Amino acid sequence: MATAMAPPVPVPLPRHGRVFPAFALIGWRWISRNPAATVAPILLPFIFLYFLKLISPPGLFPLEIIGAMLFTTQNIGNWVLGDSAYWRLESSLQDLFIVSPLGKVGYLFGIAVSNMIAALPAYVVLGLLLASVVHVPWVAWIALAGSVGLLWILFSAIGIAISSRLRSQREIWPVGNLLFTSLGMLSPLYLPIWLLPHAWQSVAYFLPGTYAAVIVQSSVGLLPAGVSIGFGSLLDAGLLAVTAVVGTALAVRLYRWQER
Numbered sequence: 001m002a003t004a005m006a007p008p009v010p011v012p013l014p015r016h017g018r019v020f021p022a023f024a025l026i027g028w029r030w031i032s033r034n035p036a037a038t039v040a041p042i043l044l045p046f047i048f049l050y051f052l053k054l055i056s057p058p059g060l061f062p063l064e065i066i067g068a069m070l071f072t073t074q075n076i077g078n079w080v081l082g083d084s085a086y087w088r089l090e091s092s093l094q095d096l097f098i099v100s101p102l103g104k105v106g107y108l109f110g111i112a113v114s115n116m117i118a119a120l121p122a123y124v125v126l127g128l129l130l131a132s133v134v135h136v137p138w139v140a141w142i143a144l145a146g147s148v149g150l151l152w153i154l155f156s157a158i159g160i161a162i163s164s165r166l167r168s169q170r171e172i173w174p175v176g177n178l179l180f181t182s183l184g185m186l187s188p189l190y191l192p193i194w195l196l197p198h199a200w201q202s203v204a205y206f207l208p209g210t211y212a213a214v215i216v217q218s219s220v221g222l223l224p225a226g227v228s229i230g231f232g233s234l235l236d237a238g239l240l241a242v243t244a245v246v247g248t249a250l251a252v253r254l255y256r257w258q259e260r
Contacts, residue, residue, distance in 0.1 A: 023109075023110035023111065023113045023114040024113050024114060024117050026114040027113065027114035027115060027116070027117030027118045028117050030114070030117075030118055031117070031118050031121070042072075042121065042122040042125055042126075044071075044075070045068035045069075045071050045072050045122065045126070046068070048064075048067075048068065048071070048190055049061075049064055049065065049068050052064050052190055060191075060192065061133060062130060062133050062134040062220065062222055063190075063191075063192060063217055063222050064190050064191075065126055065129055065130045065133070066130065066144070066189075066213065066216050066217060066220065066222075067188075067189035067190035067191075067213065068126050068189075068190070069122075069123060069126045069127070069130075069144070069148065070147065070148070070151065070187075070189045070209060070212055070213055070216070071184045071189050071190070072119055072122050072123065072126070073119075073148050073151045073152050073155065074151060074155050074180050074183055074184050074187075074189075074209060075119075075180055075184070076112070076115045076116060076119055076152055076155060076156060076159075077154075077155030077156055077158050077159035077176075077180050078159060078176040078177065078179075078180040079115040079118070079119075079159070080111050080112055080115055080155075080156045080159035080160050080163070081159035081160065081162055081163045081172065081175070081176045081180075082163075082172050082173075082176055083111055083114070083115065084111055084159070084160045084163040084164070085163035085166050085169070085171075085172045086169065086172070088163065088164070089166070089167075089168070089169055090169065094107070098257065104252065104255060104257040105252060107160075107257075108156065108157060108160050108252065108255070109153075109156075111156070111160060112152060112153065112156035115156070116152060123148075134220065134222075136220055137219070137220070137221075139219055140216065140219035140220045140221075143215050143216050143219040144216050144219075146237075147212035147215055147216055147240065148212075150208070150212070150240055150241060150244040151208065151209065151212055151244070153244060153248055154208060154243070154244040154247045154248050154251075155180065155183075157247065157248040157251035157252055157255075158179075158247065158251050159176070159180075160251070160255055161251040161252070161254045161255040162175065162176075162179065164254075164255050164256035164257075165256070183207060183209065184209065186200075186203060186204060186207055187204055187207045187208075187209030187210045187213060188201075188204055188210060188213055189209055189213050192217070192222075193210065193213070193214065208240055208243040208244060208247065211236045211237075211239050211240040211243070212240055214236055215233065215236050215237055215240065218233060218236075219233075
């Protein structure tokens with residue numbers, strides 16, 4: 001007499017995983033397999049540094065190095081835009097994450113982490129260069145790291161939000177470069193804000209990169225005697241933090257996690 005077979009016992013699927021280490025591994029594998037990828041983040045900031053070194057006063061060079069580090073951070077938003085758009089439009093990899101427990105916020109931070117890994121060589125080179133030309137107090141390193149962290153989260157969120165609105169790979173390169181390069185140029189990253197025309201200064205104070213630059217420049221002690229910029233260190237830090245939090249929240253809200 002045949003015995004009835006017991007129904008298969010469902011195997012519980014894992015609901016948690018090491019998301020950030022996995023995305024960090026993606027960034028590491030990218031630069032380890034393609035060493036040229038470590039040069040690309042350094043190339044554009046160093047092009048600006050080279051020509052500014054030739055035409056600007058020597059005393060502004062430490063300020064310009066700080067600008068290169070902040071400009072690299074803003075460019076991470078462009079890389080996040082490109083990666084997330086490619087994964088959605090070409091490889092359909094985003095569909096796998098949509099049906100997973102990850103969620104769009106975890107997906108955002110994952111892509112941001114992978115691109116931060118690729119940018120680390122640029123930060124190391126620029127940090128060593130900065131330390132070789134000017135004394136940087138430990139408080140200034142903390143201010144620099146905090147400013148870079150806030151800009152990294154904000155511009156990564158902006159990049160991934162814009163990527164969800166793109167419909168073709170042809171839009172990735174022009175949209176990303178136009179947006180993030182313009183933001184980097186409008187903010188006084190490479191030049192001191194007190195040398196800009198008043199109309200430009202008025203526009204620059206609406207951009208988060210301006211407050212990051214002012215905070216780091218002040219903490220390193222690069223302001224000339226008698227020059228006062230920004231609204232004070234604490235208020236500038238508060239404005240940068242509020243701008244980063246509000247901007248990130250709006251970008252995440254505008255991000256289309258699923259196609260409609």
